[in-house]
Amino acid sequence: MSEPVRSRSLPRNNTFSQATETVLREMVLDGTIAPGARLNEVSIAAQLGISRGPLREAIQRLSSEGLLTVISHRGAFVRTFSRQDIVELYELRCALELHAVRLACERATDEDLDELDAMLSDTESRIRESSAHAYPQELDFHLRLVLVAGNQALMRAAQDVQRQLALARSMSAKRPMRARAAVIEHADLVAVLRSRDVEQATLMMSRHLDHSMHSALSVLGLPQDGATEESDTAPDSE
Amino acid sequence: MSEPVRSRSLPRNNTFSQATETVLREMVLDGTIAPGARLNEVSIAAQLGISRGPLREAIQRLSSEGLLTVISHRGAFVRTFSRQDIVELYELRCALELHAVRLACERATDEDLDELDAMLSDTESRIRESSAHAYPQELDFHLRLVLVAGNQALMRAAQDVQRQLALARSMSAKRPMRARAAVIEHADLVAVLRSRDVEQATLMMSRHLDHSMHSALSVLGLPQDGATEESDTAPDSE
DNA sequence: AAACTGCAAACTGTCAACAGTTGGCAGTTC
DNA sequence: GAACTGCCAACTGTTGACAGTTTGCAGTTT
Known part of the structure; x- marks a missing residue:
């Protein structure tokens, strides 16, 4: 651990700070740094071959994004x-x-x-081959839908929420989940969008998200309903 | 301009970085630093009596919050x-x-x-005295309502949006605006909430926000409807 | 043995200096 | 006079070192 390891090399973004934000986000989302784990600034900086300054700036941004929890004098933790x-x-x-x-x-x-329909048939064929890796595609569909809504501010907010949920999901081993059902629900939604029936469309999306949430809670081994249960793998903000 | 001026002294937050975030946000929102203006790191750091490190971290967070626009190698600008x-x-x-x-x-x-009703009658009496400073109270009511909804994630998102809109509003001289009308609409909304009529409540809020938007656009001297018009006082992100 | 105290290592917060980039200005050319 | 070129000042990006805090451990006490 003496020279720049850079197992994950920095992208060609303009500044180290920006590049580090991208890399760190990936490392957090794909579990390279486990939820609840503390980020050791000196070791990560060494791994990336940079100093702590740009790293700390990236940490601040990811903290605003909701992926990290920063506690004064104790460090940054992957959020749980x-x-x-x-x-x-x-x-x-x-x-x-x-x-x-x-x-x-x-x-x-x-x-x-x-x-949107093309995306769905693509996803469908992939599921036929191997039912794994269906979750990212699920997210892609939803983001694409938000994109179609044509509102950048909304898009950014939706993206932040999805990233947090993706991280939450990574807290458990990924299961094949209800990919097939989701694709069907998506397809039905697109069909209703074609008929421009707002009431029906929002109703379907509402149900779909409800299914999705229950699936997520079950994947995480959390009760579908019940009293609040605090996570204790990482301390809360001060 | 040689010694720590600190016209606005740093609050007793744990770290300079956090305290600076708070102060900077205030300075941006109250117009001490005008929309479109560039933040000179060395001069601001000197003003606050700190070094550029913590200042830059605060800038990153405010940029994530949507109050600043950072452009590589050119600096941070108050967003327009x-x-x-x-x-x-x-x-x-x-x-x-x-x-x-x-x-x-x-x-x-x-x-x-x-x-909520108590807040409203308080606002009402203040308006009777001097019709100024009604806008912050307007925002407070809305935030309070979101708080009542009992969802921290939602609260945070709503807060971010309101801060951005407050900044947008600061781009123009503040006018007394439609404070009276807003209070009435708020009161009506609370009344409907008491009857637990979701349909009617959302409809009223929807109309209220629509009024609010048109008022905001008019205060800013922007056309109520029409083609997109880019602001040109500050460059966009790269 | 359990609890408390004090030290030391590890780490974060901050700083001041160095390096690289940008934008403008003076000088030059056409 | 307008456009171009090259330099310089100002500022941002990054670094390595220093300072203050936290945490865990060793030693002591009850």
């Missing part, structure tokens, strides 16, 4: 999620994506909807 | 808003606060609603 946190994130996701559906219902062009 | 930006922020605010109303309709206790 209580059942309550996940329910709240799903409620927030509901707020964002239901509104996205409303907007998309007005604004989506037929080409937009065609592309 | 195009008409499109404001419309998008209002759409996002709609998504968040309409959902907050739905949740509040289920969860708000009678005491919560009493407190």
Whole structure:
């Protein structure tokens, strides 16, 4: 551990700080740094072959994004999620994506909807081959839908929430999950969007997200309903 | 300009970095640093009597929050808003606060609603004295409502959006605005919340936000509807 | 043996200096 | 006079070192 290891080399972003943000986010989301783990600044900086300055700046941004929890004089921890946190994130996701559906219902062009359908058939064929890796595609569909809604601020917010949920999910071993069911629900949603029926579309999205949340809670081994249960693998903010 | 001026002294937060974030946010929101202006790191650090390290960390966080725009090798600028930006922020605010109303309709206790009414009569009496400074109170009511919805993630998101809109508003001289009308609309909303009528409550909030947006656009001297018009006082992110 | 005290190592917070980039200005050319 | 070129000042990006805090352990006490 004496020379720049850089097992994951820095992308060609303009500054070390930006590149480090990207790399760190990946390392957190794919579990290279486990949830609840502390980020040792000197060791990570050494691994990336940079100094602590740009690393700390990247940490601040990821903390604002909700992926890290920074505690004064103790360090930055990969965020962990209580059942309550996940329910709240799903409620927030509901707020964002239901509104996205409303907007998309007005604004989506037929080409937009065609592309969404194309995504779905692609996902479907991949599932036929190996049922793994279906979750990222699930997220991609939702983000694409928000994109179609044509609102950058909304898009950014939705992206942040999804990243947090992806991290929460990474707290457990990934299971094949309900990929097939999700694809069907997506397809039905697109069909309703074509008919421009806002009421029906929001209703379907609402149900879909509800299914998704229960699936997530079960994957995480958390009770589907019940009293609040605090996570204790990482301390809360001060 | 040789010694620590500290016209605005740092609060007793744990670290310089955190304290600086708070102070900088205030300076941006109250116009001490004008929208579109560049933040000179050395001069601000000198003013606050700290070095550039913690200052830069604070800048990163405020950039994630949407108050600053950072451009590599050129600096951090107080964000400016195009008409499109404001419309998008209002759409996002709609998504968040309409959902907050739905949740509040289920969860708000009678005491919560009493407190909201108390806030309103307080605001009302202040308006009677001097019609100025009504805008912060307007925001407080909305945040309080989101708080009643009982979702921290939602609260954080709503707070971010409101801060950005407050900054956008600061781009123009503050006018007394439609404070009276807003208070009435708020009071009506609380009344409907008491009857637990979700449909009616969301409808009212929706209309209220629409009024608010048009008022904001007019205060900013932007067309109420029409083609996109880019702001040009500060460059966009790269 | 359990609890408390004090030290030491490890780590974060902060600083001051160095390096690289940008933008503008003076001088030159056409 | 306008456009171009090259330099210089100002500023951001990054670094390595120093300072203060936390945490765990060894030693002591009850």
